[in-house]
Every structure is written in C-alpha cells, then in structure tokens.
Amino acid sequence: MLRAEWPTAQEVVDLIVTLAALHRKGCGPSILGTMDAERKARYLERSDTYLTKHGNVAQSNKATFIYGLPHLVMMEDEAEFTTRLISFGLNEKEAQLYLHLLRYGPKTPSPLAKSLKTYREDVHRTLTSLIEKGMVRPSLDSPTIYAAVELDAALNAAVKQQESELLEMEARKRELQELAIQERFRPSDEVTTFKIIKSIKELVGLSTPLAAAAKNEIILVTPEEIITIASLFGILEEVKSLIGRGGSFRMLTDVSYGGIESTKEALDIGEDVRHLDSYQGVYFAVVDRKVCLHGINMDIKHISLSQPLAILYADDPTYAEYLIATFEMLWQQAVPAAQRIEELQKQGPPPA
Amino acid sequence: MTSGTIIESVKDAIAVASTIIESTEKEVSWLVPAPLLVFAARFSLLEKSRVLIQKGGHARGITEISPPYVEVVRELIDIGTGVRHVEQYTGAFMVVGDSRQSISTIGVNVADHSLDGKIIAFWSADPDYAAYLLSSFDRTWAEATDAQERIQELGESGPSHL
Structure with a gap:
C-alpha cells in the first residue's frame, strides 16, 4: 500500500x-x-x-x-513526482512543465507546447506562473529560453511562498471573521422570501407574473429546453412586452442545432442572447436586481409540466448581486447567438 | 432569507471554508473540485476536519478523484472523512457546516483552480439556504461512487497512477 x-x-x-x-x-x-x-x-x-x-x-x-x-x-515515477509537486502548491500543468524542463533542459515555448501537446499560449501562462513561483528562470536572450530552477532552490521558493501564503490566509481569515461579526448575518431590514420551486408547473406559474411585473431588467442563464417552455407558456410575450416598455432582457444559453429556431424567436423579439460554450446545466434568473431563481444541476429530460425540479426562489438583493456578478463574468466569455447560429448552419445538422 | 457576503477570490473562499469547518460541531459536507483539496490540505483544513471528527462530528465530501489527487483523498479517508467520487460534476460547489453556514459557487465559475484565481462565491449563514444546498449535495452523494472503489479502479488502470 x-x-x-x-x-x-x-x-x-x-x-x-x-x-x-x-x-x-x-x-x-x-x-x-x-x-x-x-x-x-x-x-x-x-x-x-x-x-x-x-x-x-x-x-x-x-x-x-x-x-x-x-x-x-x-x-x-513521473506521475508520482507530479503528485509531489502538486502537494507543493503547483497545479498539474505547472508540475508537468517544470518536470519537463528539469528532465530535458531549457527550451523555448514552441517546442514545449509541442512536447506537452498543448497550445503555446497555455505554455506561456504556465511559464509565467512558474516564474512567479520562483521555479523557472527566463533567459535575457531573444527568443527567451526557459530553464527549470534547481530542484532544492525551487522547493525552497515553494515552501517560502507557502509560508507567506499561510500568513496571508490567516490575516484574510481574521478580516473575514471581523466582517462576519460587524456586517454579516444580520437579518436584512426588509422581509425577504425564500422557497423551493419543485416542478416546471410551479416555475411557469411563478415566471409569468415575474416577467409581467419586471420594470427594468431580466438576466437569465438557462438550458435550451427552458426557452422552449417559455415560448410554449406565453412567457416570451411578457418578455416582449418588457422590451417594448424599454426594459432589457439578456440571456445566456447553450445554442445547439436543434435550438436554432427557438433562439431565433427570442432574438426576433429583441432579446440579447449569447451562446456559452462552457455552459454546464446552470439555471438562474434575476429580475430587477432583486428577485432570484436559482437551480443547481438542472437536468430537464422531458418538457412536461410535471417534470420535477429544485429551484431556489429568493428576493434577496445580496443574493441577486452574487448571481449578477456570476452572470457578467459568463457574459464576457460568451459569443453572440447570431454568430453561433451562423456557425451551426455552416456545419449543418449533427450526425444522427 | 438573511443576507450573505460575496466572496471574490479563491484565497478568501478557502479562508471562509476554514472558518466554517472550525465552527462546525456536528457535520460538515463539502463538494469541491479536487485541486482545491490540495489547498485545503496546505491550509490545515484537513487538520480542522480531523479535530471535528475526533470530537464526535462527521465530515463527508464529494470530488472528482483523478490520479494526482488520490493521495489527498487518502489523507481525508484516513482522518475519517466519508469521501465519494463524482464524474464530470456540473452543479454548484459548496461547503456546508451544521446545516447552517455555507459557502457555495456556481460550477462554471471555478475554471481557474490556482490559489490566486478569481471566483464568485456566496457565504451565507441562512439555514434555509444551507438546506437547499444540502438537498443538492444529498442527490449527488447518492449517485456518487465510494472513493475507495474509485481509487481501486485507478490502480487497476495502471500502477503509475498510484
């Protein structure tokens, strides 16, 4: 063992x-x-x-x-060595790259990328991180050649970094604990509601009046199936009306070939839609920066009203702020839906 | 629902998780990406879990176990944590203490696993919110594989993994 x-x-x-x-x-x-x-x-x-x-x-x-x-x-064994380096605070890529330089000597990024079967940009990122950790040294020549720092010096640097990180972490912890005492966990002044939505029927029943009551803005991250549901149950009409009143609607989804029509329908009524490649079954919506719906691990197998769900409903501005911050981060990573549709149409339907 | 705090860095998230484990008396449940377990070990969170378990508390956790993380998972098992493996998990990551305090983040957020990475997480002390997270945790737990079984599988796929 x-x-x-x-x-x-x-x-x-x-x-x-x-x-x-x-x-x-x-x-x-x-x-x-x-x-x-x-x-x-x-x-x-x-x-x-x-x-x-x-x-x-x-x-x-x-x-x-x-x-x-x-x-x-x-x-x-290389894998064991990599594991050891990971325990010193390197991530897997850093450990592999460092080991490669240690074993095969100084190199420029291009052959490194080739040997490690990755992109040059990826190698650059990893090298930068290793330089910051004191484990790789760049040459002053052009092109820059990167060399692994001798193992004991590198491990010393890693240990020193960990020591300073430990101190920093303790300081952060104290700050956060102070924050907890001073600011956090005080009940908010206004009464907020919290409940769990347990079926698509309940979700539709709640979403329609929410969309109708929206004054300024709705943001949404959703699986494609929900767009179809929104269209079927008249929620899109309410969104159209919001946009007509000067409000905004932004949606992130995973646009697939089969979802082109429903996405086009959303675009036609003025929704701002983007496609997210890294979309992973996330569902959340925020209305007027206050009312939130958030589902973990949405797995909609059938579009039926009785489909079970577990979605959190909250009208908490801080929770809304958290979801909005996440949304904005994902929005930056996404591509406009029109561009995605064009790409999908060029590729044609996926093989059956 | 009471308000919470938005956490914006991996370092702060670890500090919060440490606070949660420290203040837990009965049970801590966590679902985190494996690279973060290495940070947890480095920043004594495993030691805090060990103390909790020694005092009669429980700890259980879910992660995706791959070869580089077998050792840290073994350490967790050794201190008495119930660990399970989940394949390509896409939901929320979380640490929940005593069905009350929690820190959670939406899965797609945690692409950057470095200690200096950015993260958007939510720290809350609301029992209802914790219950919501735990209901998702329990679903994932029920579908997950026992860590020992997973480690054995990895061992069978080649000795170099271990």
Missing part, C-alpha cells in the same frame, strides 16, 4: 524545510538526527526509511522515494 511507504505531503514539506535550513548552514547530516524520537519512530515505521552509509535518509522499498543529499529528491 502506498500509505505504508510514503511520508505524507506535510512530512515532505517538514523535511524539505529542515533540509533547506541545514543546507543553508552548510550541513548535510542525517534527517533522522533532526527529528525528535517519536517523530523519528513514526517516520521510520511509515516509510520504511533507513540511514545510508553517508548518514542520509533513504527509503528501501521499491526506491519510490529516495531522500539523500539535501538537494536531491528523486522519484522513480
């Missing part, structure tokens, strides 16, 4: 910190010598570690984790 063979991520961090400190002092003694008796026993028991003849700690079984000289951390 892996658990029996490997020290935990925290133990690795502890060891690296100890090693770095010793290294700075110019020492290279046994790691075990720096541990108290209990910790030493636990470490030996868990990781089957032993002292080498040079006084360094190594792991005997399968050579999966060899801890030798302070600057030497070797792992037999």
Whole structure:
C-alpha cells in the first residue's frame, strides 16, 4: 500500500524545510538526527526509511522515494513526482512543465507546447506562473529560453511562498471573521422570501407574473429546453412586452442545432442572447436586481409540466448581486447567438 | 432569507471554508473540485476536519478523484472523512457546516483552480439556504461512487497512477 511507504505531503514539506535550513548552514547530516524520537519512530515505521552509509535518509522499498543529499529528491515515477509537486502548491500543468524542463533542459515555448501537446499560449501562462513561483528562470536572450530552477532552490521558493501564503490566509481569515461579526448575518431590514420551486408547473406559474411585473431588467442563464417552455407558456410575450416598455432582457444559453429556431424567436423579439460554450446545466434568473431563481444541476429530460425540479426562489438583493456578478463574468466569455447560429448552419445538422 | 457576503477570490473562499469547518460541531459536507483539496490540505483544513471528527462530528465530501489527487483523498479517508467520487460534476460547489453556514459557487465559475484565481462565491449563514444546498449535495452523494472503489479502479488502470 502506498500509505505504508510514503511520508505524507506535510512530512515532505517538514523535511524539505529542515533540509533547506541545514543546507543553508552548510550541513548535510542525517534527517533522522533532526527529528525528535517519536517523530523519528513514526517516520521510520511509515516509510520504511533507513540511514545510508553517508548518514542520509533513504527509503528501501521499491526506491519510490529516495531522500539523500539535501538537494536531491528523486522519484522513480513521473506521475508520482507530479503528485509531489502538486502537494507543493503547483497545479498539474505547472508540475508537468517544470518536470519537463528539469528532465530535458531549457527550451523555448514552441517546442514545449509541442512536447506537452498543448497550445503555446497555455505554455506561456504556465511559464509565467512558474516564474512567479520562483521555479523557472527566463533567459535575457531573444527568443527567451526557459530553464527549470534547481530542484532544492525551487522547493525552497515553494515552501517560502507557502509560508507567506499561510500568513496571508490567516490575516484574510481574521478580516473575514471581523466582517462576519460587524456586517454579516444580520437579518436584512426588509422581509425577504425564500422557497423551493419543485416542478416546471410551479416555475411557469411563478415566471409569468415575474416577467409581467419586471420594470427594468431580466438576466437569465438557462438550458435550451427552458426557452422552449417559455415560448410554449406565453412567457416570451411578457418578455416582449418588457422590451417594448424599454426594459432589457439578456440571456445566456447553450445554442445547439436543434435550438436554432427557438433562439431565433427570442432574438426576433429583441432579446440579447449569447451562446456559452462552457455552459454546464446552470439555471438562474434575476429580475430587477432583486428577485432570484436559482437551480443547481438542472437536468430537464422531458418538457412536461410535471417534470420535477429544485429551484431556489429568493428576493434577496445580496443574493441577486452574487448571481449578477456570476452572470457578467459568463457574459464576457460568451459569443453572440447570431454568430453561433451562423456557425451551426455552416456545419449543418449533427450526425444522427 | 438573511443576507450573505460575496466572496471574490479563491484565497478568501478557502479562508471562509476554514472558518466554517472550525465552527462546525456536528457535520460538515463539502463538494469541491479536487485541486482545491490540495489547498485545503496546505491550509490545515484537513487538520480542522480531523479535530471535528475526533470530537464526535462527521465530515463527508464529494470530488472528482483523478490520479494526482488520490493521495489527498487518502489523507481525508484516513482522518475519517466519508469521501465519494463524482464524474464530470456540473452543479454548484459548496461547503456546508451544521446545516447552517455555507459557502457555495456556481460550477462554471471555478475554471481557474490556482490559489490566486478569481471566483464568485456566496457565504451565507441562512439555514434555509444551507438546506437547499444540502438537498443538492444529498442527490449527488447518492449517485456518487465510494472513493475507495474509485481509487481501486485507478490502480487497476495502471500502477503509475498510484
């Protein structure tokens, strides 16, 4: 079992910190010598570690984790190494790129992108992040060549960053706790309503008067199926009326070939519609920056009034603000529906 | 419904999650992307969960377990957290403590898993809102796979994964 063979991520961090400190002092003694008796026993028991003849700690079984000289951390397997780097605060891409540079030497972004089977822009982003973490160094030449910083220096940098992040996190936590005491969780002055909508029938029954009562604005993120429902049950008429009164209606959805007609219908009445590639079954709507409908994991299999749902209804301005902020972020990522329709029509219907 | 606070960074979200776990007495439930579990481990949230469990509380969590995150999931299991695996989850991510305090975010928000990433999340102490989140959590929990089973599957697909 892996658990029996490997020290935990925290133990690795502890060891690296100890090693770095010793290294700075110019020492290279046994790691075990720096541990108290209990910790030493636990470490030996868990990781089957032993002292080498040079006084360094190594792991005997399968050579999966060899801890030798302070600057030497070797792992037999690339995936394991990547996992270790992730525990040092790198994401998967950063870990893979760093390992690649370490293994194959300095490179420019293009061959890196080719080797890692990704885009050049992606490599650039990851390199920038690794430079910020002190794990990669760019050359001053043109084109820029990127080199991995020596492993112990890189891990030291990672540990230092984690230490400063820990301090920062503690400070943030204190600030947030203060905020909680001072500002948050006080009941709002006005009475707000909260309930769960449990079927499409209930949703339609609520949405029609909501759209009719809207004064300025409706925003909506919805699966295509809901557009069809809105059209079938007259909600589109209410939206048309809102737009006619000078209000605005913005909608994000996943426009597919089968949904072209209903999307066109929405565009025809003046709705501002965008297609979201990363759409993942999200549903929420905000009316006049106050009334909210929010469904988690919408899975509409059939368009029927009895279709069960779980949608939160709230007339809470802060919750509305949260949904609006999310909407605006997604809106920036989306493309106009007309452009999407044009692309779909060029591609033709999907194979049956 | 009482008001809440909008959280706009991954760091703040972790700090809030830490506060929630710290103040939980009975049960904490979480559904988070696996990369955030690594941050949770780094910022002692696992230790806080361990303390909760030692005091007789419960912790259960859902995530998508892939090879780089097997180890952190094992740590969670070791401290007594019930963990399940879900494939390509697309709903809300959340941490809920004692059916009252919660932090949640709409799934499509969490594309950037770096510590300096932006996120839009909602921190609330409303029990009704927590109940709503938990109803979704329970549905996902019921459909999810036991973490040990998933880890075994990953092991079978190649030793290098473990």
